[in-house]
Amino acid sequence: MGSLGNLTNGDIMIIGVIAFLAMMIFPNLIRRKRIQKTVFEKQKKGEEIRPEDFKGKQKLFFTHNAQSSEIEEFLVKLKTFAFKYNMKIVFPGNFRYQGEVSPTTLILVGPFGLLLIRCYGFGGHIYTEDDGKRWMQNMNETVKEITDPVRSMKEEKALMHRALENTEFKDTVVYTASVFTRQNIILSVPEGCRVFDRNGLIDWLESDGDFEKDDHVPVRKLTDWLVGLVKAGR
Secondary structure (H helix, E strand, C coil), X not given: CHHHHCCCHHHHHHHHHHHHHHHHHHHHHHHHHHHHHXXXXXXXXXXXXXXXXXXHXXXXXXXXXXXXXXXHHHHHHHHHHHHHXXXXXXXXXXXXXXXXXXXXXXXXXXXXXXXXXXXXXXXCEEEEECCCCEEEEEECCEXXXXXCHHXXXXXXXXXXXXXXXXXXXXXXXXXXXXXXXXXXXXEECCCCCCEEEHHHHHHHHHHCHHHHCCCCCCHHHHHHHHHHHXXXXX
16 A cells, blocks of 8 residues: 555556556457357358347447458558469459449459459448348448349459450450458358458469469450550440
């Protein structure tokens, strides 16, 4: 008790700040750990993660949808990958053809062909209902239906094939993927649907043998043509 009497006002203030921060931070760390444990255990068992898994002490944190800076952060990661494997990126990648506009965010061009990537900024927890027919977002205790990325990928791929069919690039293989760019996004999506978070997309590119193939695609020439296609639709 005597030592406490020797504390200055400044010391007392510092102790108060530390105590306040501990009260604010530690419960959040524990809550985050609970959420991570739930997600890990569900994924390990191959079980679907549902909104009801995030109740009470493991309620999801208040968040928001992604900002443009998070797409830019993802783009930096993709550029590092592209440079490593002599690939090119067309950004923005949304193009118009025969009156239709593709919502493609960016296009990765490499010896393997083309990869159309659409980015989504939804935050919180993304999952599906009705056997994958409906895509849902659970954020800030509100559930709503969102764009179906699988349907979008099919439409984007079909439009790109039509744009290529009367060119010298008509035999180019076209792949598609979707990326949720929000930090700490929780994805509970059908296996093999090619819907990823930022790290997941890069891991897929580095592990899937399709992107190691050399189909003798003229990368620079095709990239220039795609840039022209994008610009023509503006």
